[in-house]
Amino acid sequence: MDNGFVGAGILEVITESLYDKPIVVFREYIQNAADSFCETNTDRTKLAAHMWLLNDCLYFLDNGAGIDREVFQKKMIRIAGSTKVRGQNIGYKGIGRLSGLPYCRNLVFYNIVNYKKGQFQKYEISGEKYEIAKKRDDFSSLSFEDLMNTIGSASEDPDPEVVFDIINGHKELFEYRNTGFLVCMENISTVLKNTIQEKDFFDQLNWLLPVPFREELLKDNNYSELFSELGGIGSVQKTDPVAARSYNVFFDGKPLYRPLATEMFRTYLCKCELQKYAVCVYAFSNKKVAMDKSNPFSGIRIYFDNMLLCDENELIPALQHYGFTNHGLYELIQSVRGMGAVIYVVDKVSISTNARRTFIDVTDSDSLEFLQLLGEFVENIYQVRYALSAYYSQKKRNIKNDEKVLVLKLEAEEALKRLAREELVLDSDSELEHDYEALTDIEKKKAVKSRITKEIKSLITRYLTEVQDLDIETCISDFKKWMLSIDN
Amino acid sequence: MAYKNPIPSLDSSSRNTQRTGGLSDYVKCENVFFAFIDVLGFKQTFDEHKDVKTEFANKYSHSFKFFSYLIENTKFISKGVRETECSAGQTSDSLYFYTKRIDFLLDFIQLYSYFNLYAMSENVFFRGGIAKGNLFINTPYQFYGDSVIGAYLLESKIAKNPRIVIDESTFNSLQELNAQETEKIINFDGSRHYIMPFSNYNKEKLRSIMSSPLFEFPRIDYNKIRQNLEDNRKRYEFDDSTYAKYGYLLSELNKFENT
Numbered sequence: 001m002d003n004g005f006v007g008a009g010i011l012e013v014i015t016e017s018l019y020d021k022p023i024v025v026f027r028e029y030i031q032n033a034a035d036s037f038c039e040t041n042t043d044r045t046k047l048a049a050h051m052w053l054l055n056d057c058l059y060f061l062d063n064g065a066g067i068d069r070e071v072f073q074k075k076m077i078r079i080a081g082s083t084k085v086r087g088q089n090i091g092y093k094g095i096g097r098l099s100g101l102p103y104c105r106n107l108v109f110y111n112i113v114n115y116k117k118g119q120f121q122k123y124e125i126s127g128e129k130y131e132i133a134k135k136r137d138d139f140s141s142l143s144f145e146d147l148m149n150t151i152g153s154a155s156e157d158p159d160p161e162v163v164f165d166i167i168n169g170h171k172e173l174f175e176y177r178n179t180g181f182l183v184c185m186e187n188i189s190t191v192l193k194n195t196i197q198e199k200d201f202f203d204q205l206n207w208l209l210p211v212p213f214r215e216e217l218l219k220d221n222n223y224s225e226l227f228s229e230l231g232g233i234g235s236v237q238k239t240d241p242v243a244a245r246s247y248n249v250f251f252d253g254k255p256l257y258r259p260l261a262t263e264m265f266r267t268y269l270c271k272c273e274l275q276k277y278a279v280c281v282y283a284f285s286n287k288k289v290a291m292d293k294s295n296p297f298s299g300i301r302i303y304f305d306n307m308l309l310c311d312e313n314e315l316i317p318a319l320q321h322y323g324f325t326n327h328g329l330y331e332l333i334q335s336v337r338g339m340g341a342v343i344y345v346v347d348k349v350s351i352s353t354n355a356r357r358t359f360i361d362v363t364d365s366d367s368l369e370f371l372q373l374l375g376e377f378v379e380n381i382y383q384v385r386y387a388l389s390a391y392y393s394q395k396k397r398n399i400k401n402d403e404k405v406l407v408l409k410l411e412a413e414e415a416l417k418r419l420a421r422e423e424l425v426l427d428s429d430s431e432l433e434h435d436y437e438a439l440t441d442i443e444k445k446k447a448v449k450s451r452i453t454k455e456i457k458s459l460i461t462r463y464l465t466e467v468q469d470l471d472i473e474t475c476i477s478d479f480k481k482w483m484l485s486i487d488n
Numbered sequence: 489m490a491y492k493n494p495i496p497s498l499d500s501s502s503r504n505t506q507r508t509g510g511l512s513d514y515v516k517c518e519n520v521f522f523a524f525i526d527v528l529g530f531k532q533t534f535d536e537h538k539d540v541k542t543e544f545a546n547k548y549s550h551s552f553k554f555f556s557y558l559i560e561n562t563k564f565i566s567k568g569v570r571e572t573e574c575s576a577g578q579t580s581d582s583l584y585f586y587t588k589r590i591d592f593l594l595d596f597i598q599l600y601s602y603f604n605l606y607a608m609s610e611n612v613f614f615r616g617g618i619a620k621g622n623l624f625i626n627t628p629y630q631f632y633g634d635s636v637i638g639a640y641l642l643e644s645k646i647a648k649n650p651r652i653v654i655d656e657s658t659f660n661s662l663q664e665l666n667a668q669e670t671e672k673i674i675n676f677d678g679s680r681h682y683i684m685p686f687s688n689y690n691k692e693k694l695r696s697i698m699s700s701p702l703f704e705f706p707r708i709d710y711n712k713i714r715q716n717l718e719d720n721r722k723r724y725e726f727d728d729s730t731y732a733k734y735g736y737l738l739s740e741l742n743k744f745e746n747t
Contacts, residue, residue: 221624222516226491270493286496391498409498416496 008147028096036064104185118160210306243344264297282341289338289385297340324375522635525616617642686744
């Protein structure tokens with residue numbers, strides 16, 4: 001922030017709360033690289049981010065726009081002073097660059113001002129000095145800027161040979177580009193090392209980062225149209241509403257690709273618009289909706305700017321919390337893991353992420369409506385699961401009872417068709433209300449009850465979001481007072 | 489064109505009702521039997537008769553018309569492609585037929601065997617292939633896929649003689665369906681299965697394929713076939729490849745008449 005006092009303790013909050021999982025380091029630095037790509041006018045095929053591990057040091061190098069020489073140092077010591085604009089860029093609030101600090105001894109940033117002329121700028125944050133500073137008596141009264149001046153050091157003219165030595169193996173990035181950014185995490189922690197050494201680490205990166213779809217999907221006659229629509233590597237447009245905008249990202253020289261493959265797509269692959277908010281691509285079977293551990297395309301993954309936000313482990317509890325599902329947690333998780341879905345948020349004005357970037361920011365009617373749509377989607381999966389199960393078990397059990405089997409078959413087919421709709425809309429009672437005058441008294445009461453229930457449900461959800469102090473003893477009268485206040 | 493979701497149902501097999509998108513709305517079908525049948529010597533005949541009146545072409549026209557007449561009156565074509573998932577037609581000098589149903593394929597082969605005899609009596613000879621594979625279909629007459637390529641290659645590269653060669657998948661499917669009937673019309677030459685150019689046909693059995701039980705099948709004149717074969721062999725005595733083809737047919741005819 002440019003105004004007001006920001007204490008040194010914020011660094012602890014940032015490093016220990018916001019970025020408490022090692023894998024987020026990769027997300028944050030690639031997000032910064034992707035943002036810098038958006039600031040160039042270069043054909044995206046010539047832009048790339050390389051990550052590599054060498055001698056216990058983890059490096060992130062990109063050939064994006066870098067940072068203006070005049071403002072580099074200022075940016076390094078400021079917090080949340082980002083010029084990134086919410087809704088337009090991936091990361092914002094200007095704090096992502098510090099995500100590596102809990103996981104290394106030294107965090108070094110090199111701004112590549114002019115590669116060909118060997119002009120660089122450097123800013124280094126010493127983890128050791130930070131540990132010492134935290135023990136100071138006056139630590140709590142230190143400003144963030146003072147802290148950074150204590151633990152950080154800048155150089156306008158670092159030895160270019162040192163930089164060239166580090167990035168020598170990645171010269172090709174600068175064949176057509178002259179600027180970029182390099183992050184060096186020196187002496188990474190054991191926790192981060194262990195994460196990198198995990199068997200599925202590379203796959204985790206493939207699912208996490210904004211990387212392209214495999215070429216087979218872009219060439220397959222069945223799917224090329226779909227995956228080209230979702231996005232691929234092409235020319236950069238700042239206002240491009242591409243759902244799955246991707247970048248060339250490499251780890252240890254290996255290119256990363258979204259791990260989707262045709263053999264994962266079960267019987268059907270469908271695409272569905274979640275109104276204006278998101279587009280969903282999902283695969284399901286017409287035989288059963290059941291977990292298959294051999295198929296990695298399972299469950300629901302939600303992406304924001306093609307960066308993994310969360311999966312069903314966060315989504316389903318949220319749906320329960322906001323009252324968008326009445327089913328049990330584990331049966332829903334089992335249901336959604338019997339198919340696979342990737343959901344790309346496309347409306348970044350209406351939908352934003354929380355500060356930890358682990359879920360959407362549920363603060364207004366748009367985010368609630370989006371959650372409600374997700375709830376509807378999950379409900380459709382749940383219905384298909386049980387409809388298919390009922391049909392096939394009845395069919396197997398009782399061949400003579402054709403009528404019952406036929407009814408179950410029709411229900412299962414209806415559930416399948418509902419799941420395969422190209423646009424998800426929330427059910428409305430408008431049809432019932434249209435014929436309201438023609439209804440019997442009982443039907444009128446049912447219609448009124450349905451409308452009131454829906455409205456109350458929506459109000460309760462809003463109430464629980466807006467009001468912080470909740471008292472179980474007075475909750476009903478508090479709720480009534482609140483309703484009156486919003487009516488005024 | 490935007491991606492179109494497939495229409496799910498409980499009866500569809502793996503991804504066989506999936507729309508492919510692209511400029512046209514081709515639907516991918518898997519496990520389709522595709523028959524590609526080409527007229528033998530069509531180009532050569534036309535080249536030889538460039539400067540004369542077109543009576544020579546009448547025999548082709550007559551044969552193609554008879555094929556259409558037969559096919560259109562079968563149950564599997566007359567009911568419509570939506571119901572039976574079969575289609576047949578003619579393009580230039582070739583005939584084609586495709587179906588997902590092995591029983592319809594067997595019906596077609598039996599009917600074709602009869603038709604082939606009739607065509608030979610009219611001095612028209614065919615060579616072809618039947619293969620199993622994918623077929624991308626837009627309208628019933630706009631298609632492409634592995635099955636078409638396979639059938640074409642069987643016809644152009646493998647059959648050599650005037651016969652219909654079938655691929656192993658198709659043969660296995662026919663065997664599974666009805667080994668006895670298959671044995672009556674399919675032979676094996678040591679490396680390839682093929683439809684026997686000469687086999688007994690049963691009018692009652694053929695009528696069961698047709699939409700009308702009263703359908704009349706013209707009698708086959710085997711003497712005329714023999715005459716045509718001998719005349720052609722004599723005519724192409726110095727064209728080694730063509731000579732061998734008619735020699736092959738004569739040999740098959742002799743085998744048939746001696747059994």
